Amino acid sequence: MGAKGFVEGGIASIVAGCSTHPLDLIKVRMQLQGESAPAVPVSNPSLRPAFAYNGGVGSTVAMPHAPPQVATVAKSGPVSVGLKIYQTEGVSALFSGISATVLRQTLYSTTRMGLYEIFRNKWTDEATGTFPLTRKITAGLLAGGIGAAVGNPADVAMVRMQADGRLPVAQRRNYKSVGDAITRMVKQEGVTSLWRGSSLTVNRAMIVTASQLASYDQFKETIIKNGVMSDGLGTHVTASFAAGFVASVASNPVDVIKTRVMNMKVEEGVAPPYKGAVDCALKTVRAEGPMALYKGFIPTISRQGPFTVVLFVTLEQVRKLLKDF
DSSP: OOOHHHHHHHHHHHHHHHTTHHHHHHHHHHHHHTTTOOOOOOTTTTTTEEBBBBBTBOOEESSSSSOOOOOOOOOOHHHHHHHHHHHOOGGGGGGGGGHHHHHHIIIIIIIHHHHHHHHHHSOOOOOOOOOOOHHHHHHHEEEEHHHHHHHHHHHHHHHHHHHGGOOOOOGGGSSHHHHHHHHHHHHHHGGGGGGTTTHHHHHHHHHHHHHHHHHHHHHHHHHHTTSSSSSHHHHHHHHHHHHHHHHHHEEEEEHHHHHHHHHHHOOOSSOSSSSSSSHHHHHHHHHHOOOGGTTTTHHHHHHHHHHHHHHHHHHHHHHHHTTTT
């Protein structure tokens, strides 16, 4: 029974992850907007060219006030980000890092879905057949945390492969596949780089799993119990979309910080952009404002909604197919 839950959850997760991968890529690109904006090169802002005189010989005169050196970073929405990726990198770029997505779903989501099912079977009250909300949340926290720890290497590789196209050509990592990404990270940055941002990944996964799986079960039970709809496709879609919204609101700030920490370049002898998660959060808020923690929220909910719908609808169908096994 335990192994069956892992198989069912794994199949559903891989189908959902692959079908919504382009939306996840757009979300990552948006979360990195405004990070490390290049300074405007000005050799001496207090001087400006004067009109030519004496036969065209130029000179400079001091300005009373130096112009502010503020680099303006244009913020783009999900549609314009998607179009820009398509126009500059091609349609295949929308599926950059999909091999990492498959590995991530195989490791992370298979583990969390299987463990949640085990916890649900163990913690459901035998007398009443109920699984209280507090136990659902606890099961989600535990399952999500363990799953994230297992799948963190694939998560780091996925973020880097998705973000690579936004870098200048000379700075791109150009990973060929998730295997190449993991191998090169170990050689160039050490094995610990595979767990960079793992505390954030675990925290995010705990929040997502607790809010997503627990709220799906709760919404589904409430809809059926109150006679709004029967246990069918309509109930599954409604409950899963509501669960996706809850998970998006709860997890987006952690997701932004996780993306930035995982994507940062660490070079020997050079101080890293961020010392850790807290430092990244503080620098992000100071430089871009508190709402920067909700960058990419539209593609997050646009991805989390369909992902959760596909996940649970597929899961329910897989359960029906495997019910006799």
